[in-house]
Amino acid sequence: MNNEDIFSRIFKLTKPFHKTILKTIAIVGAIAAIEATNSFFLSQVFNLISEGNLISEGFNLDIALIWCSLSMIGVITRIFFVSYRDKLQTKEFETKIENYLDQISINKFLTFSNGQHINQHSGVKQNIVTMGTASIRGQLGMFIYWLTPFVANFTVSMIMLLIVNIWLGIYYIAGAIFLAHLLKRFHANLEPNIKTIREFRDKTSKIKSEIYRYAPFIKNEVAETKTVNELSDIQNNLFKKDTTTWNDAINELSAIRLFGQFLKWSSIFTSIYILHRGYINPGDIFLIFLWSDKFIEAVWVMTDAQKQFINDKINIQKYFELLNTETDIKYLDNPVKDSIIGDIEFKDVCFHYPNREKEGETKTLLNNLSFTIKSGEKIGFVGESGSGKSTIANLIRRAFDPQNGSISTNGHNLKEIDIKAFLRQIGSVEQEVILFDKTVRENISFGLDSLLTDEELNAIAKLSGVHKFYSKLEKGWDTTIGEGGCKLSGGEKQRVGIARALAKKPQILIFDEATSALDMISEREVQEAIDQSCHGKTAIVIAHRLSTVKDCDRIFVMKDGKLLASDNHDNLFKTCEYYNTLVKNQMPKTI
Numbered sequence: 001m002n003n004e005d006i007f008s009r010i011f012k013l014t015k016p017f018h019k020t021i022l023k024t025i026a027i028v029g030a031i032a033a034i035e036a037t038n039s040f041f042l043s044q045v046f047n048l049i050s051e052g053n054l055i056s057e058g059f060n061l062d063i064a065l066i067w068c069s070l071s072m073i074g075v076i077t078r079i080f081f082v083s084y085r086d087k088l089q090t091k092e093f094e095t096k097i098e099n100y101l102d103q104i105s106i107n108k109f110l111t112f113s114n115g116q117h118i119n120q121h122s123g124v125k126q127n128i129v130t131m132g133t134a135s136i137r138g139q140l141g142m143f144i145y146w147l148t149p150f151v152a153n154f155t156v157s158m159i160m161l162l163i164v165n166i167w168l169g170i171y172y173i174a175g176a177i178f179l180a181h182l183l184k185r186f187h188a189n190l191e192p193n194i195k196t197i198r199e200f201r202d203k204t205s206k207i208k209s210e211i212y213r214y215a216p217f218i219k220n221e222v223a224e225t226k227t228v229n230e231l232s233d234i235q236n237n238l239f240k241k242d243t244t245t246w247n248d249a250i251n252e253l254s255a256i257r258l259f260g261q262f263l264k265w266s267s268i269f270t271s272i273y274i275l276h277r278g279y280i281n282p283g284d285i286f287l288i289f290l291w292s293d294k295f296i297e298a299v300w301v302m303t304d305a306q307k308q309f310i311n312d313k314i315n316i317q318k319y320f321e322l323l324n325t326e327t328d329i330k331y332l333d334n335p336v337k338d339s340i341i342g343d344i345e346f347k348d349v350c351f352h353y354p355n356r357e358k359e360g361e362t363k364t365l366l367n368n369l370s371f372t373i374k375s376g377e378k379i380g381f382v383g384e385s386g387s388g389k390s391t392i393a394n395l396i397r398r399a400f401d402p403q404n405g406s407i408s409t410n411g412h413n414l415k416e417i418d419i420k421a422f423l424r425q426i427g428s429v430e431q432e433v434i435l436f437d438k439t440v441r442e443n444i445s446f447g448l449d450s451l452l453t454d455e456e457l458n459a460i461a462k463l464s465g466v467h468k469f470y471s472k473l474e475k476g477w478d479t480t481i482g483e484g485g486c487k488l489s490g491g492e493k494q495r496v497g498i499a500r501a502l503a504k505k506p507q508i509l510i511f512d513e514a515t516s517a518l519d520m521i522s523e524r525e526v527q528e529a530i531d532q533s534c535h536g537k538t539a540i541v542i543a544h545r546l547s548t549v550k551d552c553d554r555i556f557v558m559k560d561g562k563l564l565a566s567d568n569h570d571n572l573f574k575t576c577e578y579y580n581t582l583v584k585n586q587m588p589k590t591i
């Protein structure tokens with residue numbers, strides 16, 4: 001992505017703000033014009049003084065006072081313009097543009113498939129968005145409040161210098177072209193190093209986000225020193241690269257600034273000489289002093305802006321790359337919406353995780369997997385850890401698409417249906433229940449459009465077992481449960497998860513180790529609740545504890561991504577050796 005691409009993307013992205021941007025540029029330009037006119041008025045006063053007529057001739061005194069008054073009016077007008085500009089900035093830019101960019105980023109973020117989310121660290125993604133949007137705002141500010149006055153000052157200074165003395169003007173134009181060349185070279189040299197610095201920054205933000213998130217665990221493992229040292233190693237590398245890069249860059253910038261000063265002072269010496277020779281008058285000298293200074297100011301602005309731009313450019317590039325990322329799950333424009341709930345069929349499904357593919361793993365996780373789950377059936381999935389049970393649940397929710405074969409519901413391939421409508425009909429309870437730092441009511445109502453009433457919640461509480469600990473909640477349904485539900489026990493969290501799944505009144509229920517955190521008695525109670533809620537619904541119960549799936553209509557026995565056998569408990573116990581071993585291993589503890 002080159003500089004032009006970046007600016008054109010920013011231009012398109014900020015479309016709703018174009019009017020305000022234009023208005024601000026006009027104001028900023030007007031302020032620069034007022035400054036230029038003011039200096040011209042004052043230069044006229046200098047000319048009058050130098051002519052020596054100020055004291056002796058009343059007529060010229062009047063003119064001098066008029067010039068001064070015009071300049072004063074200019075200064076006062078400028079104050080009003082600046083105040084209007086600042087108000088516009090507060091009202092139309094600061095928070096408004098920040099919110100707008102956040103909305104765009106989050107909307108895009110939520111279009112990614114679950115697979116894409118799993119495969120990239122959330123801390124890094126958050127960093128890309130935070131730094132990218134901050135850099136876009138920074139560059140916009142730079143463009144409006146720095147670059148516009150710079151262009152205005154630069155143009156006016158060139159015109160002024162050309163008017164005062166054509167050769168002086170040409171001298172400055174040649175100098176400016178050479179300066180632009182130096183800045184371009186500076187930019188090209190610096191860019192690769194800034195990219196490396198940015199990679200180090202990504203690594204630090206990944207570690208930092210995990211430290212903040214998992215602080216209690218780090219403390220339990222007494223891994224504070226190890227974690228902090230790991231962070232400090234990466235920070236040191238970042239520091240070294242940053243210092244060496246910027247040391248060289250700052251030297252280069254200083255050379256560019258010295259060149260600017262050379263231009264200024266050589267022109268001042270020359271102008272004193274040409275004044276002495278009578279080619280220009282003192283008013284012109286005033287303008288040369290002033291505008292050569294403005295020129296130097298512009299050079300400083302450009303060098304500072306370069307420093308900022310190079311940093312921002314990498315952030316913005318990464319941000320646009322994220323915005324350009326297409327979701328790897330494609331949706332049809334006119335998906336099937338009606339009668340999408342029915343039998344779930346896996347036909348010759350082959351699947352492997354795409355990220356594993358990159359690492360050179362050729363073995364597929366699911367190999368020609370075929371089965372049908374009839375509508376209203378209760379299916380148990382058992383098998384050793386890593387055999388692909390949770391992956392099957394994810395495929396049903398279309399978190400990933402299989403590389404081969406098809407998955408369908410009621411005869412429609414998942415790729416053809418309205419997946420949002422389908423997901424609304426699925427209630428899931430995962431191994432690790434995700435809870436928000438919100439109230440119990442909000443957590444249970446999360447998949448619904450509106451909050452559940454106390455009566456509705458009470459009914460669900462009985463089914464899910466939440467009523468068992470309800471009396472402990474200090475504000476009842478409106479008790480906030482902390483980050484990730486940290487104010488609840490593991491079993492309580494799982495019951496809230498079950499309640500949330502039931503609240504949707506779904507047609508399909510997926511329990512993935514939903515009762516694994518419960519004690520035996522609670523498990524039995526929740527199990528009853530699950531059994532009750534499964535009536536008339538398709539249910540998929542994934543469990544290691546076979547007592548959980550014993551009563552299922554059929555149990556699918558998974559091994560190494562393959563379906564070894566499927567039947568009810570009694571038949572499997574007799575016919576499937578592997579299942580038989582699994583059962584015996586758990587006897588007499590749980591079954």
Ligand SMILES: Nc1ncnc2c1ncn2[C@@H]1O[C@H](COP(=O)(O)OP(=O)(O)OP(=O)(O)O)[C@@H](O)[C@H]1O
Pocket residue numbers: 118119353355356365383384385386387388389390391392
């Ligand atoms: N996002 C992922 N990227 C790469 N590999 C993955 C990913 N998620 C799971 N796997 C791998 O896929 C295999 C199957 O995982 P899965 O979670 O489906 O197993 P499981 O049968 O549910 O195991 P468990 O009973 O322990 O929950 C495992 O070997 C796991 O390492």
Ligand SMILES: [Mg+2]
Pocket residue numbers: 389390391431512
């Ligand atoms: Mg699992």
